[in-house]
Amino acid sequence: MEANCGYCGVPAKLKCAGCQQVYYCNPDHQKKHWKAKHKHECVKPYELTKSDEIGRHFVATKTIEKDTILFSENPLVIGPKWNLADYEQRSTVVPCVGCFTDCPLGQFYCEFCRWPACKPDCPGLGNSNLHGLECGVLRFGRPPKPGDDPEMFFDYYRYDALLVLKCLALQIRNADLFDQLINLESHYNARKNSRYYADTDERVVSYLFRNFLDPLQKLERKEGKVVLKMCDRKTLHMIGGILEVNAMIIPLSNGREICGLYPMGCLLEHNCMPNSFYTFDCSKGMKLTFKAGRDIQKGEHITTTYTHSLWGTQLRREHLKTNKYFACKCSRCSDPTEFGTFLSALRCMGIENEPCGGFQLPINPLAEDSDWKCNRCPVQITHDQVNFLMSKIGEEVDDVMSRKSSVKEFENLIHKLQNFLHPNHFHLQTLKHSLIQMYGRFPGHRLSELSDEILRTKLKMCHEMLTIIEVLDPESFRLSLYASVILLEQHAALIELHKRQNSLTASNVKDALSEALQSLVRAKNILRNEMGTLQGKKLMEQIESALENVKAQSGTK
Numbered sequence: 001m002e003a004n005c006g007y008c009g010v011p012a013k014l015k016c017a018g019c020q021q022v023y024y025c026n027p028d029h030q031k032k033h034w035k036a037k038h039k040h041e042c043v044k045p046y047e048l049t050k051s052d053e054i055g056r057h058f059v060a061t062k063t064i065e066k067d068t069i070l071f072s073e074n075p076l077v078i079g080p081k082w083n084l085a086d087y088e089q090r091s092t093v094v095p096c097v098g099c100f101t102d103c104p105l106g107q108f109y110c111e112f113c114r115w116p117a118c119k120p121d122c123p124g125l126g127n128s129n130l131h132g133l134e135c136g137v138l139r140f141g142r143p144p145k146p147g148d149d150p151e152m153f154f155d156y157y158r159y160d161a162l163l164v165l166k167c168l169a170l171q172i173r174n175a176d177l178f179d180q181l182i183n184l185e186s187h188y189n190a191r192k193n194s195r196y197y198a199d200t201d202e203r204v205v206s207y208l209f210r211n212f213l214d215p216l217q218k219l220e221r222k223e224g225k226v227v228l229k230m231c232d233r234k235t236l237h238m239i240g241g242i243l244e245v246n247a248m249i250i251p252l253s254n255g256r257e258i259c260g261l262y263p264m265g266c267l268l269e270h271n272c273m274p275n276s277f278y279t280f281d282c283s284k285g286m287k288l289t290f291k292a293g294r295d296i297q298k299g300e301h302i303t304t305t306y307t308h309s310l311w312g313t314q315l316r317r318e319h320l321k322t323n324k325y326f327a328c329k330c331s332r333c334s335d336p337t338e339f340g341t342f343l344s345a346l347r348c349m350g351i352e353n354e355p356c357g358g359f360q361l362p363i364n365p366l367a368e369d370s371d372w373k374c375n376r377c378p379v380q381i382t383h384d385q386v387n388f389l390m391s392k393i394g395e396e397v398d399d400v401m402s403r404k405s406s407v408k409e410f411e412n413l414i415h416k417l418q419n420f421l422h423p424n425h426f427h428l429q430t431l432k433h434s435l436i437q438m439y440g441r442f443p444g445h446r447l448s449e450l451s452d453e454i455l456r457t458k459l460k461m462c463h464e465m466l467t468i469i470e471v472l473d474p475e476s477f478r479l480s481l482y483a484s485v486i487l488l489e490q491h492a493a494l495i496e497l498h499k500r501q502n503s504l505t506a507s508n509v510k511d512a513l514s515e516a517l518q519s520l521v522r523a524k525n526i527l528r529n530e531m532g533t534l535q536g537k538k539l540m541e542q543i544e545s546a547l548e549n550v551k552a553q554s555g556t557k
């Protein structure tokens with residue numbers, strides 16, 4: 001859309017991200033108009049509201065166009081991930097406390113608190129928004145010395161407790177920001193009886209008191225001065241809950257992930273079919289930007305997703321219930337077929353193991369203990385039977401995915417699971433997504449070594465997955481990495497198949513190349529919505545180089 005510049009009146013395309021109403025011909029005129037007038041009249045296209053069921057959430061007050069920037073903001077706090085797997089906790093390569101780049105445990109340290117740094121003069125060490133936040137408290141600890149038992153290092157440098165300490169220490173630097181943080185949802189009461197609470201109690205709360213907070217409070221008592229006004233076990237548990245419910249994962253360009261809390265970003269409501277998405281700018285202090293992923297109508301809630309879009313309904317709802325303490329009732333969760341994708345459907349075994357060709361679907365997908373019924377015959381199965389089958393299948397899939405399994409192992413498992421699951425079932429999709437990348441890359445399975453039949457299978461699987469994505473993420477802002485991988489593989493199979501078909505006429509060759517070209521162009525467009533992860537950057541390089549090749553072949557360069 002184009003209108004006239006709100007400052008000088010010439011045709012303009014740049015739109016005010018706040019109100020979506022006023023256009024500018026250049027950023028300078030936008031700045032001048034803001035100072036002179038617009039800051040008094042600009043109103044955001046959404047408002048913050050509250051309900052008993054959802055808590056705080058945003059509602060659009062006017063139509064918001066796709067790609068509109070909803071807001072950009074700096075984090076309240078960022079730090080190492082607070083839920084680390086055992087192997088991550090026992091890694092000798094750790095994130096620098098100043099800048100989070102990888103550094104070997106035991107090489108360089110912050111000179112004040114003796115926590116590992118990438119170099120002694122890392123700029124983040126003195127930055128009050130980064131290490132400056134917690135350094136003063138960490139100084140109360142007694143770090144192990146070179147030559148001490150390596151176990152003492154893992155016990156002392158607990159990276160998964162650092163973010164809780166950073167949150168706590170925010171009250172020293174900025175009381176207003178701490179106030180915003182501590183008022184985020186923690187689900188303290190619901191969480192109190194969960195295993196997460198018990199785990200946090202030892203792993204984080206006791207650890208922080210034992211090593212740093214007890215000595216600090218002892219000094220506070222001695223000097224009659226309080227530095228940390230809110231500093232008891234309940235506050236630390238509340239912060240643990242706040243992180244569990246709200247923390248956003250920030251993928252760094254070095255492949256490491258950290259966590260952050262954001263004042264507005266953490267207020268967005270969940271939906272399994274969200275209408276907005278976000279990116280981080282790692283060069284600007286991990287600034288978060290939320291954008292409209294599609295047109296949002298007046299009155300619609302502005303939503304994001306807290307879970308995995310390609311998990312089936314039961315798994316997504318269980319994850320949301322256990323980690324975010326609510327039961328999702330969105331339109332996707334309410335539809336047993338998940339908009340016709342059959343992503344969770346099981347094959348009906350019929351009566352006396354005579355499959356009827358139909359599929360088992362939950363009778364009431366919003367009831368945790370719902371039984372399932374066939375969409376073709378009268379057979380029903382119980383919730384327990386479904387659970388048993390799914391946990392067995394889940395274990396087999398995890399096993400094959402978690403080790404270096406061969407192409408044959410993937411093919412065999414897919415073949416076996418097709419007897420029990422709908423071809424679109426999410427477990428099969430996970431396996432197929434890996435297999436399409438193995439076909440063409442694994443030794444003995446390079447593209448030129450694949451039979452025509454396998455190449456066609458690869459293409460068929462790509463097509464099947466893209467059809468599902470088109471339903472579950474029609475505007476491609478949620479599954480951008482996943483979809484781009486498929487499109488790149490689709491292009492590779494197309495090029496290889498057509499290389500082999502000597503009998504093709506010149507116009508058929510052109511069609512094949514143009515189909516491959518379209519896949520790549522689409523992949524490149526989709527990847528623009530990606531967060532700038534290492535994986536995304538590498539994929540973009542591959543897509544761009546493939547684009548060059550195809551363009552050269554088709555003479556469109």
Ligand SMILES: C[S@@+](CC[C@H](N)C(=O)[O-])C[C@H]1O[C@@H](n2cnc3c(N)ncnc32)[C@H](O)[C@@H]1O
Pocket residue numbers: 053054055056057184185187245246266267268269270271324325326327328329
């Ligand atoms: C990241 S917070 C969002 C902000 C929160 N509503 C608040 O007032 O602070 C996540 C929490 O919001 C609530 N929530 C978010 N999406 C919801 C939904 N679709 N249905 C019910 N509750 C939801 C849940 O309590 C969830 O644990």
